[in-house]
Amino acid sequence: MNLRKWFFLFWTALLIGAVGSLITGLTMMLLNGEKTNGIADFMLYLLILFGSGVMISVYSQMGFFAYLILNYMGKGVFPKRGWQIVQIILTVLALLDVMFLRLFVGEGREPISDIVLGLIILAAAIVTAYVKVKQTNISALVPTLFFMIAVTAVETIGVLRIDSNAATIFIVVPLLMCNAYQMLILHKVVDASADQAVTGKVEQA
Template sequence: MNLKKWLFLFWTTLVVGAAGSLIVGLILQLTDTVKLNGAADLFVNVGILLGVGVMVSVYSQMGFFAYMMINYMGTGVFSRMTWQYIQIVLAALALLELMFFRTFVGREGGGDSDLILGIILLAIAVIVAYLKVKMTNRSAWIPTMFFMIAVTIVETVGVLKIGVNQATAWIAAPLVACNAYQILILHRVLKPRARS
């Protein structure tokens, strides 16, 4: 990956995060009957939503590059099959942590909301992995599932500790969108250009 390709990935992910935060934030505010006092409040509100989306996208990109480093090291240390099994186990443990261990063992979870979030993340991960396999090859299934489940859950731990469902939705939605975008676009970004 050269600087030009990285900048393309960086800026387009910023746009995805900002758009995701704006859409989800506005939907949450419409359902919460927020009162805005004039056009200035509206512009400040939109600016805050976009700013949060940009910050979430940068956080997502840090997680993505950390995942790529871990994946690179994992394939270097373990055999391909062993590394795939490790990713499956870690993704399953992350889901169990989100959906059950936080509630029943740690007594800090959101109960039903954590269960729903886990199911939504699993469904999105399956859809993204299916699309990634269609775009590339079958070997992309497990790494995509691992990234979309385990890395996304690790990235959302901070907002989960707040314990407010609206805050979780506001941060998790653009985060998932950025993660899905990055994993789906990576092979196109890395593809060498045809020389004419």
């Protein structure tokens, strides 16, 4: 991946995060019946949503590149089948962690919100994995599920500690959008860079 392709991935992911945050924030405002005091307050609210979406996107990209490094190291340490098994185990544990951990460590907490959150993450992961496999091949199934579930679970630890459903929705929706986008666009960016490298060698020859 060359620098130009990285910038393309960076800025488009920022846009996905900002749009996702705007849609989520405005939808929550409408559903809750909240109103702003005039056009100035509304524009300020939009600016806050946009900035929050950009920050969430940057956070998502940090997690994505951390995953790429982890995946590279995992392939070097484990055999191919072994690394797939490790990813599956970590994925299942991460999903169970999201859905049930706070139920056992918290007092008097309703488990339904965490279960719903886990199901949303699982659904997003399945849809992303399905599209990724259709675009590439079946070998992308486990890594995509691992990233979309395990890495997303790690990225949401901070907001889960806030123990606010509204904050969780506001963070998780654009985060899932950014994660899904990066996973689905990665092979296209890498393939394009590889094609350019091959073309350059042919022209030089």
